[in-house]
Amino acid sequence: MAASHTDAGRSLAQGDSTTTLAPSVPPTAISSAQKLNQLFDSPKEPKKITGSIEKTTATAAAAAVEDRAPDGGYGWVCTFCSFMIHANTWGVGSPWGIFLDRYISQGTFARVGRFEYAIIGGLAMAMALIVAPLANRCKIALGTRGTIVLGSVIASIGVHTSSTASKVWHLVLSYGVCYGLGMGIVYIPTLSVVGPWFSIHRSLAIGIATAGSGFGGLGYSLLAGKLIATYGIPWTWRIMSYMMFFCNFFCGLLVRESPVTKSPVNNPVAAKSSSFSFHIFTRPQVLLILIWGFMVELGYVSLFFSLPSHATSLGLDLNQGSIVQAVLSLGIGIGRPCVGWVSDRQGRINTALLMTLFCGLISLTLWIYARSYPPLLVFAFLAGISSGTFWSTANPIVTEVVGLRQSSATYSAVCLVMALPATFGEAIALQFVDESRTDDAKFLPSQVYVGCTYFVGAVALLMLRAWRVWQLQRNLAVVEDAEVAGVVPEEKRVYGWMMPRMWIKVVKV
Known part of the structure; x- marks a missing residue:
């Protein structure tokens, strides 16, 4: 019975209001705002609730498992891998402005202006976000590692084939569609694997992981400028594709699911809760x-x-x-x-x-x-x-x-x-x-x-x-x-x- 009370406390701390209980908690003198802060700040030792419990819901059980997140350990390895993958996916898109200026100054594609190039860059970002439901499906079918490897292959092919573009629509398909598609398949499972490893430090870990896009953008922007001046645009695309593939491939192999997502409490509803539904809106x-x-x-x-x-x-x-x-x-x-x-x-x-x-x-x-x-x-x-x-x-x-x-x-x-x-x-x-x-x-x-x-x-x-x-x-x-x-x-x-x-x-x- 004590364990059931504890599960209910965790459920209520996480926002579940489906469990009913008798109002037998004694009044306290502190303000409601202070009580809210205590409720929010104490994920490890929620206070026990006296009273009768009618049932323990599945949400309460899932909340109890979430409280047992390792909050570190191998999660920091996954955070570093996510940082590197962000650097070698979103970071690769940052030098697009440099390529854009070179294409315009050299007149590589006739009658194509800055507006059309802006649409191509935006299309790559959009594709990475549109495929989010597909990436979740791939994660369920292939697992996190298999999905990251698949996305790495697709994104690298898109960047590599951009080196052979002779018409602007080639660039739309290679960079805008193929690279964006692969980037999204890599990005979604990479970010979602970090959160379940943490509870107290979840925002810090995700902040470190997503910081890779900033540092990657800085590094690839400086690198692309040097490579274009030395080897030209085609070989710059190829070198960037090789770097992106090998880094993402090996980091993808090191990523591991948190014990929270492996728990038998989550498994019966994992596929259902991970599926996209318009009811969310x-x-x-x-x-x-x-x-x-x-x-x-x-x-x-x-x-x-x-x-x-x-x-x-x-x-x-x-x-x-x-x-x-x-x-x-x-x-x-x-x-x-x-x-x-x-x-x-x-x-x-x-x-x-x-x-x-x-x-x-x-x-x-x-x-x-x-x-x-x-x-x-x-x-x-x-x-x-x-x-x-x-x-x-x-x-x-x-x-x-x-x-x-x-x-x-x-x-x-x-x-x-x-x-x-x-x-x-x-x-x-x-x-x-x-x-x-x-x-x-x-x-x-x-x-x-x-x-x-x-x-x-x-x-x-x-x-x-x-x-x-x-x-x-x-x-x-x-x-x-x-x-x-x-x-x-x-x-x-x-x-x-x-x-x-x-x-x-x-x-x-």
Whole structure:
């Protein structure tokens, strides 16, 4: 019976409200906000609940297994492998702007402008996100290692065949479709394998893993410039494909599933909970995550591809523009693990909200007034730290609001929706550029556009925070019934999270 009580406590701490029990917990003198923080901060030793238990649900059992996550050990090896795979998948896409400038300056493809090349780069990112449900299916059928190896082969073929492109549609198929397809098949299982190894340090681990895209982008951008100057564009593509394949192949062999996902408690429902379903889109918390991600990704893609062009519009040379891009990648590489470390201590939604607001603020202030090289470098570094917050916190936030068992399918849905802004974000930003102006303000509409996308995303995230606070407080009300200070009947309703008090309550979430 004591074990059953403990399982119920873990279930309620994770957000399950299906277990019923008698209200026999004695009242305490601390505030409800403090109780919420205690409920959130104590995953290892949840307090025992006295009272009668009608049943222990499957969700409660899964939550109990999640609490036994190793929180380290071989998980750090998997984190390093994920870091390297990110560096050799997303990092390979970062030099696309360098290839773009060479293609345009050399006139490699007739009557193809910057807009068409932007669509090709966006298509590669979109394909990596569209295939998320397919990647989950491959993971179920082939396992994590087999899926990563398969994706590595496909992505390497796409990059290698880009070296033989003689027409622009060849590049669309090789780089835009094949490379993007392989990158997505590698990326989805690589990131999802890290989270179950951790509980307390989950955001830090995922931040370290996703930082690989920043450091990989920095390394591949510098490498591509040297290789193109020395060996030409075709051999640069080939060398990059060889590096990407061998690194991803060997790292994929070292990746191992967490004991949480191997547990017999999760196995009976593993295939069902990992499968994509459109029912996911009916949940308000998932819709809020999608709105936040959609708006932020529009700004992120626009910022990432527009910053070098904006630098040259200020009178800087191409080399200085590439350094600005490298500093942006450096900020991404440093910022993601730092944001993860902070979010594990201050709350994942809280940290993501503050960083999203910060990026919108500096886009509307510092970026607009950065009219010379030094302040532009400062902006690039700060924007790198804050602009990519979504990809370092989305997975932990999804796990927090829907549970570990359903996190994989939900994250696949998030990635699927993110394909739209990834494809058209830069194309939309280019439409705001006023080419008729000859001064350094022709990018002003694009800068305002980027800042507004982050502010709209922050509003959606603020609503998600209110929902999470309401959910925790409702669960606490189930545990302690009417003895919780500040709980009123309206807060137990489905839309109780829309109450103003939920928006301003100071709680770690």
